[in-house]
Amino acid sequence: MTELKISRQFASPTAIQKAIYRLSPFGEFNVCEAKDSFEIEIIPLKELSAEELKAELNRHINDYNLREVVADQTAVVRGLLYAQAFSKVTKSVVE
């Protein structure tokens, strides 16, 4: 059985969910939550071996963790950019 064990310190549940979502054509994944970690059983379906799929899963989890950091850091700025972009539309409609 191929398993990926990942500390809660390094992966959020959402990041794991999204990584699994993305890799779902290639395998089945059974996630078990332990106190300090996640243990993910990996069952390959096609194209990739179990070890290759494990490496891909690890990579995608890491990437989705980074995306969460980016989203947290830039959420306010993003809102401001869109507000600035489309505020004149609102203004012209009101006028």
Add this chain to the structure above:
Amino acid sequence: MNYSLSKGGKFKSSDELATPVGDYRILPFKFDRFDDQRYIVTNEVGEYALIDNEYLEVFVRQEPLEPKVFAELERIHIAAREGDAAAYHLLPLKLRRKYRELDEFTSLHMMVVTLRCNQACPYCQVSRQSEDRAKYDMSLTDAMKALELIYQSPSKYIKIEFQGGESLLNFSLIKDIVLEVESNGPKDKIIDFVAATNLTFLNAEIISFFGDHNISFSTSIDGPRDLHDRNRPYKGKEAFDIVCQNIIKIQQTLGKDKVSALMTTTKRSLSRVKEIIDQYVSLGFNGVFLRSLSPYGHALKTKTYYEYSALEWLDFYYEGLDYILQLNKQGVYFEEFYTRILAQKIISNAPNGYVDLQSPTGAGTMAAIYDYNGEIYASDEGRMLAQMGDKSLQLGTVDMTYGEIFVSDNMENLVYPTMLESVPMCSECAFMPWCGSDPSYHLSTQKDFIGHKAFSGFCHKQMGAFRHLINVFENRPKDRKIIQSWI
């Protein structure tokens, strides 16, 4: 950067240029693995950069970055030095430009003047009716009601496209519609006409009318004779010669710009892309759209749609594009239209009017179709799905008001889920700013407007095409220049 000598400025010292940049902010961006060594990063409007894997985490943690890497990220406004506000002014302007087309709303209006057809193409997306069944013609009353709705579109520029079946089988209604628009249509709008036709019959009256009223022809050529005729059976005869003769007739009488052609890729086409392109060149066309089969109508019934995978189509596309670029280098100006659309999205954030790759969906917001029976759908594919029993994309009928059709629950239910910013996988995809939604495709293949993108052939094709183009832009400067000349 302080480099204006005339104003007493100075160049940065070599020490400054070599010093990692540590004091900066990050702005919103998306990223994806591009290859084993690099990530692709994009900003909110699709400007992109490629950075080595090791630098992404450094950047996200806002640790000191190599000046060259920082410069790349600063160029696309995802990194800004403290106190530098340029990005905060430029990005909103670019966002407004990117979404400018939404203001215009529906500009393409397709009218299905008849469902009758004189061909029997196995991959046809329409459930066609045989030639003699006139009850499948659009009535004059419904046509006039459709025009009244079309006139209410906010868009200044309107294109009315006559569709079928075979649209010229109801030429009399086409004439009625065109003359009505010219006599009583709104004078503050510019309305163009195009007729989608298989060009298996054409007479002097049609050519003359089309010439007098500036109507264009859009036809289909699937490739050389055997490929075309195999795909498009015509009454036991071969249609190819007839169609080619008619194309030439139109070009000589009305001008080359008055007839365009589309091809559809079947399994038989996959190994013959160069021959297909050569056929288009020989007919005097200045480009081809290497499009894949769609999962509707007869293409599903005859299982033609399932004949090849997204990967097989991508190989076909890569080979075709390479061949076209080679032709250009040999002095033959010839475009690949799908590439042009994608390149325009990558290189500039200007809207390009391509209905099938928009977020939110172009179905309804950019195009609508008025079926022969007076029903209105958000897209041509939507009416094809209706013929298969699924009316999810119906917006209403010509007996309803404009508001009831275009500002309706059905419209809202279509627009909301097709904004990629809220779709799983898409919302965080680096290619999202260039991509779009195809609710008809996903409804047909996954029974859902959004679909699970990891299983989506549409997504696989798009990502493959985007990656390929970025590779061309980065590694093949001559080819990049050719593609840019098409935009």
